[in-house]
Amino acid sequence: MNQTLRELELFKELNDEEVQYLASISVLRSYDKDSIVFYSGEESSYLHVLIEGSVKIYKSTQKNNEITLKKITRPSLIAELSNFKHIPYPSNCATLSDSKILLVDYKKFEEIILQNSSYLRRFMDSMAESLVDLNRVVATFALDATAKVAKYIFEFEEDFKKNTFIQSATLLNMTPETFSRSIKKLKDEGALRDKKTADKEKLKDYF
Known part of the structure; x- marks a missing residue:
C-alpha cells in the first residue's frame, strides 16, 4: 500500500510518515465494470481515490434516464467537494471499467493530512477543477x-x-x-x- 501511494502524483507532497498514516486509514477496493461506487444521498464518510480504471458521475431522472456529469480516469480524487463540505454525495458514481479505488477515512484524513499546507493546495486545486467541469456541464445544457x-x-x-x-x-x-x-x-x-x-x-x- 505504501509503495502504491508514493507512486501517485496526487500524494507527492506527503512525507514518509504521512504516507504511512494515509495507508493505515485506507482500504483498497476492487470494482468490476458497471459497479456502483456510491449513490446520491449517501454520507461522504470516505474520500475516494481512483487508482486504476475509470468512473462516471451521473444523475438519474424520474424516468430513470441517466445524465452523465463527468467521466474520471485514474489517478484522480472522486467527489472530494462533498467530503470537504461534509455533505452527502449529490450524484451517483459507477465504474466504466474494472477499477481500483482507495477508500480513505475522511475524518482522520482531514485531521492530519489536510494540515499539510502543500497538500491542502493540491486538494483545493482538485476541487477548483471539479467546479470548472461542473460549470462546463451546466453550460452545455443550454x-x-x-x-x-x-x-x-x-x-x-x-x-x-x-x-x-x-x-x-x-x-x-x-x-x-x-x-x-x-x-x-x-x-x-x-x-x-x-x-x-x-x-x-x-x-x-x-x-
Missing part, C-alpha cells in the same frame, strides 16, 4: 444537440476519435440517433469531414 456535439468534438477530440457513437452519445446524454443526425449536419456544413478530420474554427461557431 445548447442544442448539434452545438453540444460540436463542443464535445472541439474540447475532447481524442475521446471522440476513439469512442463509438453510442459511447459519445451516452456521455452527451442524447440518443445515438440524435448524435448521428448532428454528426451528419456538421459534415454537411463542412465542420467535420470524418472522425479524424475536424475544422475547429467552424466547430467553434456552433457554441
Whole structure:
C-alpha cells in the first residue's frame, strides 16, 4: 500500500510518515465494470481515490434516464467537494471499467493530512477543477444537440476519435440517433469531414 501511494502524483507532497498514516486509514477496493461506487444521498464518510480504471458521475431522472456529469480516469480524487463540505454525495458514481479505488477515512484524513499546507493546495486545486467541469456541464445544457456535439468534438477530440457513437452519445446524454443526425449536419456544413478530420474554427461557431 505504501509503495502504491508514493507512486501517485496526487500524494507527492506527503512525507514518509504521512504516507504511512494515509495507508493505515485506507482500504483498497476492487470494482468490476458497471459497479456502483456510491449513490446520491449517501454520507461522504470516505474520500475516494481512483487508482486504476475509470468512473462516471451521473444523475438519474424520474424516468430513470441517466445524465452523465463527468467521466474520471485514474489517478484522480472522486467527489472530494462533498467530503470537504461534509455533505452527502449529490450524484451517483459507477465504474466504466474494472477499477481500483482507495477508500480513505475522511475524518482522520482531514485531521492530519489536510494540515499539510502543500497538500491542502493540491486538494483545493482538485476541487477548483471539479467546479470548472461542473460549470462546463451546466453550460452545455443550454445548447442544442448539434452545438453540444460540436463542443464535445472541439474540447475532447481524442475521446471522440476513439469512442463509438453510442459511447459519445451516452456521455452527451442524447440518443445515438440524435448524435448521428448532428454528426451528419456538421459534415454537411463542412465542420467535420470524418472522425479524424475536424475544422475547429467552424466547430467553434456552433457554441
